[in-house]
Amino acid sequence: MDFQAERFKLLAVRSVPSKRASINDPLGDNQNPPDNIFHGCGLSFLLYNGVESGRCEPNEFRCNNGRCVQKMWVCDMEDDCGDRSDEQYCGVKQPGESCSPQEFKCQAREQCIPRSYHCDGQNDCQDGSDEVGCVPPTVVEPPVRQLEVCIGETAVLNCRATGVPVPHISWRLNWGPVCDPPRCTQTSINGFGTLTISGVTERDQGAYSCEAINVKGRVLATPDAIMTVKDCRPVPQTRCHEAGTSTKDRERCICKTYASGPDCGQCGEYSFYLAPSNPQGCIRCFCMGITRNCHSSNYFRTQERVVFSYDDQGVAVSDIRERNVDQTQADLSSVRGYLSIEPGDRQSQTLYWKMPSRLGGNKLTSYGGKLKFFFQFFGHGRRVDDPLVVLKGNEITLIHQGPRNFQADRPNEILIDMYETSWNREDGQEVTREHFLMTLAGLDSFLIRATHVQGQTKSSRDNDIQSLNISV
Incomplete structure (x- = not known):
């Protein structure tokens, strides 16, 4: 290595370590270890060429060659990266200016020195002005305490610090690095730092720390900025x-x-x-x-109705096994559009209306329709638990329990959807569509319960009449 081309000669003259050993770092977590330590002329020198890392620390700059160097070393007229990528895009001296942006202007004699020499503990300006007024950073404008951002939006955080030299502002997320460029961009100009996060995602929420650093030390703004990300879509x-x-x-x-x-x-x-x-x-x-x-x-549906007009329309009274009840035990009559039955005193079993044969046979077209009927009963007693409606066909028996809150002494309307889900099998098996259609394809028997409370058999003629009006 040609130390004449580097700063070895200058370091020997100054007899102090370079800028890299002179940073006051109270946080103590980002000092890069030296690549080499040289001894010569009775002096020790630390020479840093940067440290290669998988990912740089939040306050470090990533060189094009993958090395990481302090951000405040960028554009200081020294090749800290080894590939000069830290000295690119640093601006040029403007007309009328005596020093470039990478230099510190001494107060007298229009002298310019590298910016990294400012406040490094050694007088580099002939008038010593480069070591006057040096103070560590102080945060004067911390970032907002709370920030709520919607997914996909752009979040902006600002922080300002003072100090001599002018502090560099960097940012941390949950004490780690923020997202990489170009989605996250950081600027630090004259002590004012801005973090811009484009296309915010849920991974961006957390605690953002503003860190101000110069050669005299570093400080974290308090409190952190807590960013919450919401899905506002x-x-x-x-x-x-x-x-x-x-x-x-x-x-x-x-x-x-x-x-x-x-x-x-x-x-x-x-x-x-x-x-x-x-x-x-x-x-x-x-x-x-x-x-x-x-x-x-x-096809379209038509109603198949059973209307009682002084005629029983072929309706009989039976038990659930279709054993017809003797007329002497149940008085059946049709009047005013209702079919009425008066159970005898000895009648204790549950009675059913047995529908006429014309409501049997192939009733496949009734699938998906509705079974609707009205009934009225008189009397009070314990409810009967037998099925309300019974369908029999092709050796399959299906039952519908119906509601239990029937009202005595007034008409009750029943409406049943003609789907398999409205029915149960007598043997306890689940009713499938196949079961239901097989039953409807050859309907042999159609029963509707006529007894609803046990008290019907013990009441007088005035309050024990059971009536039925049906539409299928």
Whole structure:
């Protein structure tokens, strides 16, 4: 190494370590170890050429060759990096100026010395002005205490410090480095430091420390600036298809079992007929094993009604096993659009209305429709727990329990969706669509409960009449 080209000769004359050994560092965490220690002429010299590191400290400058040097050594007319990258983009002497931006101007004789010699403990100016008034940094304008920023926005933090030489301002995040350029940029001009963070992310939130440093020492601004990052983006208004949606969360539609698509507005594979009343959204295709591909027909529904006008319309009274009740035990009559029954005194079993045969047979087209009927009963007593409606077909028995809050002495309306989810199997198995369709394909028996409280069998004629008006 040609020490004449470096500062060895100058160091020997000055008989003190270079600027790198003269920094007063009360924090003690960023002093770079020397690359080499030289002894000569009875003197010791520290020569720093920078330290290679995976990532530089917050108050260090990263050289093009990967080395890290103190930020305040940048543009001080010394090649601290070894590749002169710390002396690039340092500005030039302006017309009329006696010294360049990298130099300190002495008070007398228009003398210029390297900026790194200012306040280094040795008189380099002939008038000694480079060692006058030297003080460590003092933060006079700390950054804001709280800062709330939305994701994607730009955050700006400022900090000002005084001192001689003019302090350099650097920044830390949670005592580590801030993000790398170009997203994070730092400037320090005449003791005023600015940190600009573009495109803020959640990783940028935390405690930001302003650090002021010069050759006489360093100081941290107190308190830190606490930056909170929020997601301020508007919640997307997802438009969900009502018929196919079970629930909607913040950003997406939750489809019913057989509905699909981003908005749940179409039927999935092997299903058809999207309808709001269907708890599964669409109907799963069941075609007796012939095919799995189904589509909606152009059929329309009509009501199949049973209207009592002084005629029982073929309705009989039975128990749940379809054993007909003797007429002497139950007086059946039709009047004013209602079919009425008066249980006899000896009648203790639960009675059912047995619907006429014309409501049986192939009732596949009733799938997805509604079963609606009215009934009225008189009497008070313990509720009957037997099924409200019973369907039998193809050796399958399905039951519907119905509500338990019937009102005595007034009409009660019952409305049942004709889907498998409205029914249970008598044997306890789950009712599938296949079970339900098989039952409807060959409906042999259709029963509606006529006894609702046990007290009906013990009441007088005035308050024990059971009546029915049905529409299927």
